[in-house]
Amino acid sequence: MQKLGEHIKKQFPIFSRRINGHPLVYLDNASTSQKPRAVIDALSMYYKTMNANIHRGIHTLSEEATDRYEQTRTRVARFLNAKTSAEIIFTRGCTESINLVAASWGAAAIRRNDQIIVSALEHHANLVPWQELARKKGARLDIIPLTAGFTLDEKIFHSLLSRKTKLVCLTSQSNVLGTIPPLRRMIRAAHAAGARVLVDAAQSVGHSRTNVHALDCDFLAFSSHKMLGPTGVGILYAKKETLDTMPPYQYGGDMVESVAQRRSTYRPAPWKFEAGTPNIADVIAFASAIDFLESIGFDAIQKHDTDLLSYARSVFASYPGVRLFVPEGESNSVLSFTVEGVHPHDVATVFDVQAIAIRSGLHCAEPLVRLLGVEATARMSFYLYNTRTDIDRAARALEKVFKVFSLAPSA
Amino acid sequence: MDLYSETILDHYRHPRHRGLLSRPSARVVQHNPLCGDVIKLDISVKDGTVVDARFLGAGCAISQAATSLLLDSIQGKSIRSLERLTTQNIIDLLGISVSKAREQCAQLGLTALQKAITMLKQKRKR
Numbered sequence: 431m432q433k434l435g436e437h438i439k440k441q442f443p444i445f446s447r448r449i450n451g452h453p454l455v456y457l458d459n460a461s462t463s464q465k466p467r468a469v470i471d472a473l474s475m476y477y478k479t480m481n482a483n484i485h486r487g488i489h490t491l492s493e494e495a496t497d498r499y500e501q502t503r504t505r506v507a508r509f510l511n512a513k514t515s516a517e518i519i520f521t522r523g524c525t526e527s528i529n530l531v532a533a534s535w536g537a538a539a540i541r542r543n544d545q546i547i548v549s550a551l552e553h554h555a556n557l558v559p560w561q562e563l564a565r566k567k568g569a570r571l572d573i574i575p576l577t578a579g580f581t582l583d584e585k586i587f588h589s590l591l592s593r594k595t596k597l598v599c600l601t602s603q604s605n606v607l608g609t610i611p612p613l614r615r616m617i618r619a620a621h622a623a624g625a626r627v628l629v630d631a632a633q634s635v636g637h638s639r640t641n642v643h644a645l646d647c648d649f650l651a652f653s654s655h656k657m658l659g660p661t662g663v664g665i666l667y668a669k670k671e672t673l674d675t676m677p678p679y680q681y682g683g684d685m686v687e688s689v690a691q692r693r694s695t696y697r698p699a700p701w702k703f704e705a706g707t708p709n710i711a712d713v714i715a716f717a718s719a720i721d722f723l724e725s726i727g728f729d730a731i732q733k734h735d736t737d738l739l740s741y742a743r744s745v746f747a748s749y750p751g752v753r754l755f756v757p758e759g760e761s762n763s764v765l766s767f768t769v770e771g772v773h774p775h776d777v778a779t780v781f782d783v784q785a786i787a788i789r790s791g792l793h794c795a796e797p798l799v800r801l802l803g804v805e806a807t808a809r810m811s812f813y814l815y816n817t818r819t820d821i822d823r824a825a826r827a828l829e830k831v832f833k834v835f836s837l838a839p840s841a
Numbered sequence: 842m843d844l845y846s847e848t849i850l851d852h853y854r855h856p857r858h859r860g861l862l863s864r865p866s867a868r869v870v871q872h873n874p875l876c877g878d879v880i881k882l883d884i885s886v887k888d889g890t891v892v893d894a895r896f897l898g899a900g901c902a903i904s905q906a907a908t909s910l911l912l913d914s915i916q917g918k919s920i921r922s923l924e925r926l927t928t929q930n931i932i933d934l935l936g937i938s939v940s941k942a943r944e945q946c947a948q949l950g951l952t953a954l955q956k957a958i959t960m961l962k963q964k965r966k967r
Contacts (some may be wrong), residue, residue, distance in 0.1 A: 628924060773901035775876055779844055791876040805877045805899055834845050837903075 434726070435817040441466045442815055449600040452785035455820045460605045460633060460764050461789055461810035462655045466722050471660060472715040480714075482549075486682055491651050501702070509720050510650070510667055511641045517673065519666040519700040520542055520713050524632040525555040527651035527666035528599075531628055533669075534676045535649075536597070537735040539626075542568040545594040545627075549574040549582050549611065550801060551604040554794045556630040556651075560599055571592070571770040576801055579758030582611045598625050602640075603633035606793045606807065608739070608764030609757040610634070617646055627673070632656055636813070637735055637763050639728040653827055659714035659719035666703075673699035680705040688713040731814050735763045738812040742821045742822060749828060751837060756803060766793075766807040769828070772835050774808040780834055781808075784827040787821075844937055845902060847880060852906035857913050860895045867960040871953035873945055878904045882953040883910075889920050896953075901946050903939070908950030910934040920958055926951060 439445045442464045447454050450651045456464055476498070482491035484499050492839045500515070521527045540546065546560050552575050565659050570605075574587045591598075598620040603610050607689040628649040631640055636657025642650055649672075653735040654663035668676075678685055678696055682705040687695040696702040715747055723731070742765050745753055755766040774790035792799045799806060810824060831837075861868075865883035872879050880898025885892045894912045898905050913933060915923055931947050932939050939947050 438882070751891035773876075773878075775878075776845070776905070777945070779903075779940075779943065783844070796877070799877070 431493055434730060434814045436753065436819070438726075439497075439815045439817075441468070443467055443470065444560055444816070447816075449785035449808070450783055455784075455786040455816075455823050457791050457810040457812065457816065457820065457824060458787045459813040459816075460793075460809065462661065463636060463658050464815065465660070466658055466719075468718045468722050469660065469715050472718040473660060473711055476711045476714050484710055488795045489774075495710055495714075496558045498714045499708070503712050504535060505717045505720055506665055509606045509640070509724070509788075511643045512667055513643070516698070516700055517642075517667055517670050518702045519673075520708055520741075521664035521666055521703075522658060522709065523663055523664035524630065524651045524653040525664070527664045528555055528628065528630065529559050529641055530679045531649050531651070531668070532563045534703070535626075535672065536563045536567075536652055538675075538677060539554075540567045540569050542782070543594065544569040544596045545572060545592065546570070546599070547572045547574060547590055547595060548599045549587075549601060550576045551582065551601050551607070551609055551611065551800060552599065552794070552795070552798070553605050553630065553632070555632075556599050556628070557797070560597075561597070569596075570667075574799075577758075580607050580609055580755065581757055582609075582616075582758050584612070584616065587616060588619060591619060591625070593624060595620070595623050595625040597628060599628045599630070601633065601763055602629050602631045602635075603637070603764075604713050604757075604795075604798070604809075605633050605764065606795050606798050606802075606809065607755055607757050608761035608766075610760040610762055612760075613645060613647070621646070633764070634762070636723065636731075637728075638732055644649075648672055654712065654716040655718060657719055658722055659716040662709045663712045663716050670699070673703075676703075677703070678702045682706050686706075702711070726814065727773070734814055735812060738816055738818070738819075738821065739763060739765060742812070742824075744811060745821055745825050746828070749832075754830070755807065762808060763813070764811045765811045766802075768804055768807055769831055769837075771837055772831055776835070777808045777828075777831050780831045781824065781827045784823065784830060786824050786827050844939075844943075846935075846937055848910075849902055849906040849935060849937070851885055851930065852909040853902040856896075856905055856907065856909040856917075858893075859897065860897045861897060862893060862963075867957040869956045871956065872947055873900070873904065873949050875945060876901065876914075878946065878949055880904070880908055880949050880953045882908075882950070882957060882958045884954070884957045884961075886920060889921070891915050891918050891923070894954075894963075896950065899952075900949070903935070903943055903946040904949040907931050907935055907947045910948045911954065915954070920961065923954065924958060926954070 626648040751770040778790035862883040
């Protein structure tokens with residue numbers, strides 16, 4: 431096992447950067463993670479030695495690129511414990527993965543008066559596509575509300591389920607609160623009602639082991655870039671038998687079997703969902719990100735995450751006027767907070783002057799932030815290269831916020 | 842800490858022209874969808890000149906101070922002269938360098954004012 435924190439920072443070239451004269455402290459991992467040298471090298475290796483279009487050329491480069499692209503699909507399938515690599519579709523990102531399900535499966539399966547259920551914890555990416563689908567189809571959209579402890583109200587979830595429920599959309603980890611819903615239990619309940627379940631795993635997939643077989647979800651979507659991989663790569667996992675029934679999402683080259691002037695036939699899943707030249711370089715480099723994470727191991731990553739989160743909570747809780755949003759029960763790697771009398775944007779700006787990158791605002795989850803009863807929050811989110819020293823530096827920046835805005839931290 | 846000058850903090854803590862007008866010539870509510878900041882701006886105009894302008898708002902120090910400073914600067918001015926205002930004028934009022942990300946905060950009050958001016962012109966046409 432490699433040591434996390436300070437030791438592993440050396441493998442991420444960006445940490446040699448200084449911002450405003452200070453070494454970078456990166457606490458915006460829920461937005462995107464930094465990239466290790468191995469991933470950056472894999473990208474450059476592809477362009478330097480292997481660049482060619484895939485699935486068509488007879489020449490050596492095309493064969494090599496095709497092999498590596500398809501090997502990544504197999505790698506992802508193994509990573510998720512999917513049955514076969516045919517259950518893995520490459521997209522542009524988690525958002526596109528969810529939109530693919532809405533446009534393809536949703537267009538065919540959702541009818542007037544059907545019901546779609548989403549949770550109050552969802553990112554806009556797992557809310558807005560369902561609002562649109564429900565509107566177009568005359569279907570009903572219901573929301574699983576939040577409890578006072580920032581968890582999902584399972585009682586109300588159970589009461590919402592009925593024979594009309596066709597789809598339940600759940601995050602595996604909130605990007606604002608870090609809440610981890612009891613997915614297995616909720617998926618079982620949804621299945622018992624005859625509904626399918628889509629999991630937005632964007633926040634959890636780089637932090638804890640994802641096992642689609644054990645979860646038994648019907649769809650699972652995430653992005654490469656939050657788990658050390660390049661931007662521009664998303665994954666959609668779906669059960670093979672579901673994918674086989676779904677119509678293509680986009681039409682064009684590469685996804686066709688044979689094309690006549692007036693009619694065409696399409697390749698089987700997953701290729702029928704990948705029209706046009708895909709993001710070959712980034713997909714291939716994504717395999718290096720998975721290798722990197724698995725060489726460290728999710729047990730070690732989770733232990734590190736847990737330590738940082740509880741340390742950050744205890745340090746920040748010691749300042750009066752600072753409100754922490756801490757869910758009851760399971761949560762991970764995210765800490766939202768507000769400072770009384772200071773807007774989160776101003777908190778983030780003062781942090782930035784100290785080279786500490788945090789996120790502020792609505793976090794692409796406006797309905798959820800409204801439920802918290804605040805205008806916006808500031809958010810720190812941690813990953814394997816962060817250290818307790820990073821959190822200490824964030825605390826110094828917080829003291830600077832008090833000073834700039836003339837608030838006495840001890841008052 | 843250049844970003845938060847004494848002027849900005851003073852206008853943030855003690856915004857000038859705070860409140861609303863009982864009979865405004867135009868009223869605009871402007872949101873910044875990125876961060877949820879909001880400005881409600883009332884303007885009263887007579888013979889093409891600003892008689893009074895007031896605002897209520899919630900948001901960051903930059904958006905609130907910029908609006909306070911802006912309203913300070915437009916009292917008694919002709920609407921025609923206000924049409925020429927740009928983001929740079931607001932940044933000059935703030936007297937700091939503003940990052941691209943924070944420019945939208947600085948602009949919020951100006952965007953509200955520009956909308957109010959458009960409304961006034963449409964009213965005149967009718």
